[in-house]
Amino acid sequence: MPRTPTAKSKPLDGAVIPVPEEINFDLQLPDPEDSKISEAEFQQQINLAWQVCDRIDLQTDVWRGKILRTVRDREKQLGEDRGMGFLNWLKDREISKSHAYNLIELANSADEMLSEGYLEETDVNQFTKRAFVETAQAAPEVRQMIADTAKQGNKVTRREVRQLSDEWTAMTSDLLPETVREKAANQTIPARYLAPLVKQMEKLPEVHQVSLRDTVEECPDVDTLKQVTAEARYLARYLESATQVQVLANSNLDLETALEEALRLGCLNSTADLVNQAAQMEQLVTKLHATWRRINQLTDRLYVDTGASTPHLRSMLSSLERLSGESIDVTIGDPTGEGWSREIRVKIEDDREDEAPVETGDWE
Structure with a gap:
């Protein structure tokens, strides 16, 4: 439940803004696309909403995310300075860019969960932040089960969300053989070994999925699951990185055949790592060139602006x-x-x- 605030709070500009005795979670944020709202009025409404959020628990960060999203969208609408206004807004409040986008993600998760009817606003504080985000990203059936737990007044952590998601994946994924799903249902095989395998297999073409599925079906034990999961991870890394390497894309190389040869020789891990490193190297060279150009531009400018008086x-x-x-x-x-x-x-x-x-x- 929200805590009742003290009577007043001071904003950054020193003016006193009254805070309502009973906090209403339905804060009214200005429309970021409304050009009729002056910048001063827009900032005043944003600052008031931000201060009210200081009085709320998890919903504080949900609303902070909505506020940040509103400011960001306002800057997008104005289209000035390529987003520097939003970055300056964050800098003034000592908020890192990564933290800001984590809060925006939290707000997006809240919008999705509430709009789809999984939760009421009063249930939000039953979650930890990461548990809330991961619940929003889970399968609909998992969301509903977790939401029911929260509505009963139980605290929901990231561990519970992951455990329930793993169990659901292990018992329902078509990428796993029926025998393995049965072992997961009777807890002969822990679900925590199956969910990572399914996650990696989802990234692969069907031909590789079938091959890995057959391997698991032949020997459905924990050691095989670990081995196949690692192989699926290397396959996914190879297939993703190979398409990003320009020197490979511009050649007549048959990447699939090269992959089959690596599998036959048992050197898939090294091959995947090689291709991944090649992709990173091309990206680093591109970044190096851009930085080198920038250094030259700045050096030329300073040579023009300096002289004998600045030895x-x-x-x-x-x-x-x-x-x-x-x-x-x-x-x-x-x-x-x-x-x-x-x-x-x-x-x-x-x-x-x-x-x-x-x-x-x-x-x-």
């Missing part, structure tokens, strides 16, 4: 030439040379040096 700044620019030239030199290890060290040299050749790098936005 130390000029000296700094000269030192950074090891990173801004066509050949990038970096020393790893002991930079003084007294201990172990190694110099790494990378040469960058851009076939379109005159084109500006593509910028990316801040929105998620």
Whole structure:
């Protein structure tokens, strides 16, 4: 139940905003797309709602997520500075971007759970935050069972949600053989070994699902489940990474045949890791090139703005030439040379040096 607040609360600007004696969870947030609302009025309504949330338990974070979502959508509607207004709003309140989007996810989960009739608003405080989000992501049948537990006044943690989800998956997934589902039903095989397997198998094409299913059916024990789950994970990693590696996509390589050969030799793990590392390397090279271009732009600008009156700044620019030239030199290890060290040299050749790098936005 919500706690009754004290009479007043002070906002950031120093003005006193009254807080209602009885907190109403149905806070009225401004429409982020309403251009008729002035920025001052919009911020005042947002700040009032944010302060009211200081008096509530889990519903505090649900409403904080709704507030953050409203501010974010307002910035999207204005379309200014590529989301910098939202990021500045977070910075003023010392809220990290990741925490903000976690709260928005919590708000989205609440909207889904309440709109579909699984819960009443008074039931929300029976959940931990992670349990609430995972309940919203669970199968409809699992949601209903967990919601019934919450309505009975029982606390719901992430552990209960995962356990119930695992049991439901183990007993209902068509990806598992009937014999295995029966063992899960009579608890001969713990459900916690089956849910990860199903999760990995769902990422695979049907041909691989059938092969893994047959393996489990031949030997339905815990050791086999662990082995097949690992194999499914490597298969999923290989198939996902292989499509992201440009040097593979641009070649005439038969990726499926290469996969079959890796399976035959028992080196699927190493093959999947190799392809995954290749995908990461291409991404790192792309990021390196963009950073290198940016360093060159800033260096050129500072060289124009500086002169003989700034010898130390000029000296700094000269030192950074090891990173801004066509050949990038970096020393790893002991930079003084007294201990172990190694110099790494990378040469960058851009076939379109005159084109500006593509910028990316801040929105998620």
